Amino acid sequence: MKHLHLQSKMPQFLIFLAVVLLSTSYFTPGFAFQEQAFTEYKGAVYDANDKTPLTFADITLEDTNMSTISNTEGEFLLKVPNALLNKSITVSFLGYAKKDIALSHLANTPEVYLTESASKLTEVKINAPKNALALVKATLNKKGENYIDAQNIMTAFYRETIKKRRKNASLAEAVVEIYKQPYSSAKQDKVRLIKARKSVDYSRLDTLTLKLQGGPFSTLYVDMIKYNEFIFSFEDLKKYEFAFASPTQINNQQVYVVNFKQKPEITEPLYYGKLYIDTDNYALVSAVFNLNVNDQVEASKLFIKKKPLNAKVLPTEAAYRVDYKTHNGKWHYRYSNVQLAFKINWKAKLFNSKYTLNSEMAITDWEENNRKFTTKKETFRPSMILSEKASGFSDPNFWGEYNIIEPEKSIKSAIKKISKQLAKS
Template sequence: MTASVVGIVREAVARIPRNYAGRPTRLTGFYRESDNDPKGQPRYLVEGLLTVFKVPYQQRTDEGAVQIQQSRKVDLRADHPVRFDWAGGPFIAHLADFVHARAQFIDPAQFRNYDYRLAPGSTYADRPVYVVAFGPRPGNRRARFAGRMYIDQDTYAFLGAEWHYTPTGLRSGIHRADARNLRVAYQPYAGRWHLKSVWWQTKYRPQWARRSSTSANF
């Protein structure tokens, strides 16, 4: 069963050039970022209208240009002794696009570090899918992520995924965090799949509890 599930993921990766945009694209989206206290109330909130420029999906990358068309910010931390700004937020449409970046869990060179299995469920966004759960193989300390992805049964397109960083993944990050969770979805347009939405949450507790979340919709 494991070998056959890996085969599904491998086929989905092989079909990325035909399933996703083969030319440069421009997305318009709404972006929201907040830094929340232990009760979930925002310490600050940023919202904006973004234009995101993406190169063809044949090119493996998690980088690209972003224009902030409009934005507003509410900052309630004026009396707080330490201030944090989560600077990567507007680039979430590039950083979290696991298909464009060929994230580690869909990188054929990294398959040996992961355990793949079919999970319960048969539909996603009203389409028949393979629900593939993934995580580190027993004893493996190289796999950075664990979660599940949704692969269209007809086209083998990645329709979405939800995942979190493993302890190995958290240690590999630039900034220390207690947890990082992501959720990404794609949508069809003109015969190809494009980024639809991204949600990213980071939890970090220095001397006080803190939670930051970022989301974008296109």
């Protein structure tokens, strides 16, 4: 068996593409990707000013927990039960005014344009940071002060999905415990796998299967306060340009908005995006960013570790999001999402293959607790592959009455539904 190994810039965040012989699928038809009585709505979210796509915009169906998010091209897909077709969706994005759109209107006008929502800050707050770079440095320097300073054990719901073009090919879900270390500590977070399941349709993958090494770590490492060296270390800050955008509000809290991108003279693929920083204590509230993959050949070197000689693998998208939450005056990691897309060009083949990998994790509960693993066998290590540790969809009561969480829907929309079931697990 030949292997195509892909590695991201973040250490130990690996994607494995394995060339396999076509085999009998153990995908469970009618379970994870079951046809239901629903209507699909496709759309795209853009900035109203410069028409750029908005990645990770939230799309929520009125009066329900059903939601999804946009991809790196701003596109989204929402499946709506036919009994709810008279409702509207709410489209929102950090720093932008929300927009409500009737499904009947969306069907004819799928493009959604959002306008930046600027907040006026007091003169004292406006003058607080000397410049955007100084604010970012202050944010990184204050992680020991603003973020949890003791081990917290967090329960989380993690999911990774793989699509070939727009068709679902693989799904893995897990309940995990995260032993979240103090932000001021150099200790790495640990993960314990509580329960996991998977479903794969090899017929949709042709002769290529994708496996994400590290599972929950792929999203945990997006915590750029705990692991800022993976995004930009203090040494890397000089390679970036930082600039203030219009301040805004998140959950009624005023935040600075900082745009960042690599300097023009820097040729290596780095990140670009937005940081949302609390105006009171300089804590990072959220970050949405991408890896610059304009130079696909150079960017591919950050991912490819080993590949078949007859394949050329080029990354086309690499988008990341992380959100934080405050509790008892201390901030902590709450949610993250990673979207990666690759184009596989095969020699002697006319058409290429396109694959999209999405992984996301949301914290459902947490408590300050210094408990340790009883054995090393309990630890899920960054070198492990979740889909190899997970069983099939054999337990019909895995999520209780909410057994189906469709991959098109953000897991954040599922948390309220499955929190009780997670607690039982």
